[in-house]
Amino acid sequence: MFTRGSKLVTALSFMLAISGCTAVKKTGDALFGPGLQDAQLTPRNNTYRDLLGLPQPKGKILAAVYNFRDQTGQYKPAPSSSFSTAVTQGAASMLMNVLNESGWFIPLEREGLQNLLTERKIVRAALAKPNAPENNTMLPSLVAANILIEGGIVAYDTNIRTGGAGARYFGIGADEQYRVDQVTVNLRAVDIRSGRVLHSVLTSKTVYSKAISADVFRFVKFKRLLEIEVGTTTNEPAQLAMLSAMESAVIHLISQGIVANSWALDNPEDINNPVLQYYLNEGTAIL
Numbered sequence: 492m493f494t495r496g497s498k499l500v501t502a503l504s505f506m507l508a509i510s511g512c513t514a515v516k517k518t519g520d521a522l523f524g525p526g527l528q529d530a531q532l533t534p535r536n537n538t539y540r541d542l543l544g545l546p547q548p549k550g551k552i553l554a555a556v557y558n559f560r561d562q563t564g565q566y567k568p569a570p571s572s573s574f575s576t577a578v579t580q581g582a583a584s585m586l587m588n589v590l591n592e593s594g595w596f597i598p599l600e601r602e603g604l605q606n607l608l609t610e611r612k613i614v615r616a617a618l619a620k621p622n623a624p625e626n627n628t629m630l631p632s633l634v635a636a637n638i639l640i641e642g643g644i645v646a647y648d649t650n651i652r653t654g655g656a657g658a659r660y661f662g663i664g665a666d667e668q669y670r671v672d673q674v675t676v677n678l679r680a681v682d683i684r685s686g687r688v689l690h691s692v693l694t695s696k697t698v699y700s701k702a703i704s705a706d707v708f709r710f711v712k713f714k715r716l717l718e719i720e721v722g723t724t725t726n727e728p729a730q731l732a733m734l735s736a737m738e739s740a741v742i743h744l745i746s747q748g749i750v751a752n753s754w755a756l757d758n759p760e761d762i763n764n765p766v767l768q769y770y771l772n773e774g775t776a777i778l
Contacts, residue, residue, distance in 0.1 A: 533731070533734075534731065535731075535734070535735075535738075536731065536734075536735040536738075537735075538735045538738035538739045538742070539592075539735075539738055541738070541739075541742055541766045541769075541770070542589065542592055542593050542738045542741065542742060543592065543594075544764075544765075544766045545593060545594060545595065545742065545745065545764070545766055545767070546756055546757070546758065546761035546764045546767065547594065547756070547757040547758070547761070548594070548595045548754060548755070548756065548757060549754070549755040549756060549757045550754075550755075551594075551595060551596060551597045552595060552596050552597065552637050552638060552754055553596075553597050553599060553634060553635070553636045553637045553638075554590055554596040554597065554598055554599065554636055554637070554638050554639070554640050555598075555599045555601045555636035555638075555639050555640065555683075556583055556586055556587055556590070556598060556599075556601060556602065556639075556640045557583075557601045557602060557604075557639070557641075558583055558602065558643075559582040559583040559585075559586045559642060559643055559644075560582070560643040560644070561576060561578050561579075561580055561582065561643065561644050562643040562644060562645050563576075563577065563578060563644055563645065563646055563647040565577040565578065565647040565649075568649070577647045577649075577729065578644050578647050578674065578729055578730070578733060579729070579730045579733065582643070582644055582733065582737075583602050584602075585730075585733070585734050585737060586640070586678075586737055587602075589734070589737050589738050589741050590640070590741060593741055593742075593745065595745050595754070599633075599634060599636050601636075607633075611630060614630055615630060618630070635683070636683055637683060638680050638681060638682060638683060638689065639680075639681040639683055640678065640679070640680060640681075641678075641679045641681055642676065642677040642678040642679050642740075643676075643677060644674065644675070644676055644733060645675050645676065645677045645693075646673070646674070646675035646695075647672065647673070647674050647675075647729075648672060648673045648675075649670075649672045650670060650671075650672065651671055651672065651673050652670075652671040653668070653669065653670045653671070654668070654669055655667055655668035655669060661709065662707060662708045662709030663705075663706075663707050663709070664705065664706055664708075665703075665704065665705035665706075666703075666704055666705075667701070667702070667703045667704075668701070668702045669699070669700065669701045669702075670699075670700045670701075671697050671698070671699055671700075672697065672698040672700070672729070673695055673696070673697050673698065674695065674696055674698060674729060674732050674733050674736055675693060675694070675695045675736070676693070676694050676695075676696075676733065676736040676737055676740050677691065677692070677693050677740075678691070678692045678694075678737070678740040678741065678743075678744055679691045679692075680744055680748065680753070689748065689751070689753050690744050690747045690748055690751070690753065692740045692743045692744050692747070693740075694736045694737075694739045694740040694743065695736060696732040696733070696735050696736040696739070697732070698727050698729050698732045699727045700724070700725065700726045700727065701724070701725045702722065702723070702724040702725075703722060703723055703724075704720065704721065704722030704723075705720075705721050705722065706718070706719060706720040706721070707719040739770075742766070742770050743770055743773075746767055746770045746771050749762065749767070750771065
């Protein structure tokens with residue numbers, strides 16, 4: 492026969508189970524938190540694997556990225572600072588990394604172009620000194636781009652879908668809530684010579700947040716109140732969602748360019764590559 496104390500122990504064990512608490516995985520991890528972690532490479536989504544799985548191009552494309560702006564006008568909700576934006580302001584740096592990792596582009600430094608020009612002036616001044624050692628190697632001119640990559644983060648929509656479920660019985664309860672946001676990225680390839688937009692892509696990625704909590708609120712005896720709360724919250728980082736949207740946009744841009752003969756595969760048979768086929772056949776959902 493269960494006593495009141497054993498019932499409370501059972502209830503607490505149930506709460507810990509449904510709140511998602513896991514056993515300690517490695518030394519230093521706390522029961523109710525990840526603990527101290529070392530620096531590591533930024534984790535990536537499945538789109539990064541697709542980016543690396545692209546077939547080889549016939550020739551790499553010289554691409555210039557001057558800026559990749561936050562065009563959302565979205566700020567973090569209260570109680571965050573009203574001057575704190577919802578998305579990162581370093582999107583251009585992230586896009587340069589994605590273009591380089593794809594194996595199809597040679598990104599050219601344009602965001603810090605003024606710094607680059609200043610350094611080149613310093614080199615020229617050093618070579619022009621009368622007492623400078625003989626040096627027949629002239630400073631080469633900067634490489635011109637074949638295409639200009641333009642675009643930006645065009646939308647960040649919050650609470651596009653919310654929901655949850657919960658139950659309570661005799662002061663013992665648990666609930667789960669979720670929220671879905673969405674970030675949208677635009678990427679354009681512009682012909683340097685004519686200024687014509689060769690290809691334009693819009694990609695979206697959801698940002699998923701989930702909270703699980705459980706609590707006990709009951710009198711165990713006269714004027715003796717037991718109150719316990721446990722819970723965990725998981726928020727998908729917005730910058731990782733945006734990075735995944737960029738990776739998807741670059742793959743779509745490459746796929747469209749292959750079909751339109753803007754650029755070519757090293758081996759034409761690679762058009763049957765599973766990654767290319769998946770993105771070429773991915774349709775736009777009509778809501």
